[in-house]
Amino acid sequence: MHTNKWNALHAFSRMALLEVENLCTEFRTKDGTVTAVDDVSFTIDKGERIGVVGESGAGKSVTGLSILQLVEYPGVITDDSSIRLNGEDLLAKSEDEMASIRGNEIAWIPQDPLSSLNPTSTIGEQIVETMRIHGYGDDENDRRQRAISLLADVGIPDAANRFDDYPSEYSGGMRQRVLIAMALSCEPSLIIADEPTTALDVSTQAQIVNLLRDVTSNDTALMVITHELGLVAELCERVMVLYAGTVAEKSDVAGIFDDPKHPYTKNLLKCSPHLTMGEELNTIPGSMPVGSERPSGCQFHPRCSEAMEECSVVEPELLPDGDGGEVACLLHTDQEYNMKVDQP
Numbered sequence: 182m183h184t185n186k187w188n189a190l191h192a193f194s195r196m197a198l199l200e201v202e203n204l205c206t207e208f209r210t211k212d213g214t215v216t217a218v219d220d221v222s223f224t225i226d227k228g229e230r231i232g233v234v235g236e237s238g239a240g241k242s243v244t245g246l247s248i249l250q251l252v253e254y255p256g257v258i259t260d261d262s263s264i265r266l267n268g269e270d271l272l273a274k275s276e277d278e279m280a281s282i283r284g285n286e287i288a289w290i291p292q293d294p295l296s297s298l299n300p301t302s303t304i305g306e307q308i309v310e311t312m313r314i315h316g317y318g319d320d321e322n323d324r325r326q327r328a329i330s331l332l333a334d335v336g337i338p339d340a341a342n343r344f345d346d347y348p349s350e351y352s353g354g355m356r357q358r359v360l361i362a363m364a365l366s367c368e369p370s371l372i373i374a375d376e377p378t379t380a381l382d383v384s385t386q387a388q389i390v391n392l393l394r395d396v397t398s399n400d401t402a403l404m405v406i407t408h409e410l411g412l413v414a415e416l417c418e419r420v421m422v423l424y425a426g427t428v429a430e431k432s433d434v435a436g437i438f439d440d441p442k443h444p445y446t447k448n449l450l451k452c453s454p455h456l457t458m459g460e461e462l463n464t465i466p467g468s469m470p471v472g473s474e475r476p477s478g479c480q481f482h483p484r485c486s487e488a489m490e491e492c493s494v495v496e497p498e499l500l501p502d503g504d505g506g507e508v509a510c511l512l513h514t515d516q517e518y519n520m521k522v523d524q525p
């Protein structure tokens with residue numbers, strides 16, 4: 182019952198910044214409909230850091246891109262979905278309004294710093310341009326000064342001189358810092374970071390985690406998309422575990438590590454290089470359903486070592502787990518489901 186007190190405090194001290202309800206995002210391809218995000222609901226409070234975790238293909242990036250309405254063709258957010266920022270319906274916004282919200286209100290840190298930066302433009306000019314596009318700052322000189330101070334804030338030494346360098350003159354870790362500076366440049370209320378430490382060495386990863394923790398605050402919330410639960414442990418307050426586009430489990434960070442409920446979460450913990458600390462690293466046998474073919478019942482049941490007969494028939498609902506979190510697993514629900522299966 183460790184989380185109830187925390188949740189009560191959380192409810193009183195914070196307000197919802199982002200409210201995602203029943204988000205469904207489908208890719209309507211010629212080979213059938215791929216449901217990338219299937220009825221996902223969650224909130225992010227002002228200044229909160231939340232981790233969205235799962236293996237490749239779980240729907241993490243599409244969830245983030247849906248919030249920004251940047252899902253590529255033939256992706257469609259279905260009509261029952263709702264995404265609200267500070268109470269405003271983002272799905273009712275025009276493309277021009279969304280363009281202004283991107284960067285100004287919600288900033289995206291993409292997966293790959295090298296391909297996200299323009300190799301032919303200086304680092305400083307790219308940060309200034311982000312502010313210019315979003316109408317931030319009064320004049321070019323202000324924007325330039327702010328870019329230099331942001332570069333210094335994210336730990337670029339000798340920022341005034343490094344302003345005029347090209348991306349190729351920065352290391353991988355420095356390029357990631359630049360993307361963080363760009364995300365911060367227009368003072369967004371939410372930053373969505375997609376795998377922010379992938380491809381960095383271990384000590385640089387630790388520095389980027391510390392930086393992300395330092396730059397998020399009461400004014401800036403963070404949604405981290407990652408397959409790495411170790412990153413979540415170091416950085417986030419709450420976790421949402423996705424599997425095949427559905428929410429497997431939600432919890433505060435302590436709950437996920439001390440008492441994971443969903444068998445998929447338990448498997449992910451055994452697969453995290455940071456958490457296993459030199460013990461044998463496991464992989465989860467089998468693979469996530471791909472394309473339009475989805476198993477009946479629980480999406481994870483074909484790979485689940487704890488699966489029961491009814492797991493192949495009944496789709497588990499996401500229900501309170503009794504510890505302040507929520508879990509979608511028949512092992513953690515009462516007899517109601519078994520009765521449903523037994524009925525003719």
Ligand SMILES: Nc1ncnc2c1ncn2[C@@H]1O[C@H](COP(=O)(O)OP(=O)(O)OP(=O)(O)O)[C@@H](O)[C@H]1O
Pocket residue numbers: 208210215216217235236237238239240241242243244253254255256408471472
């Ligand atoms: N353009 C597309 N057309 C068809 N299916 C797509 C498209 N983009 C994504 N998908 C499908 O959506 C699902 C979720 O993809 P998503 O990129 O969100 O996964 P992820 O959890 O972020 O994985 P990764 O860690 O590999 O980025 C996958 O099954 C993927 O194949």
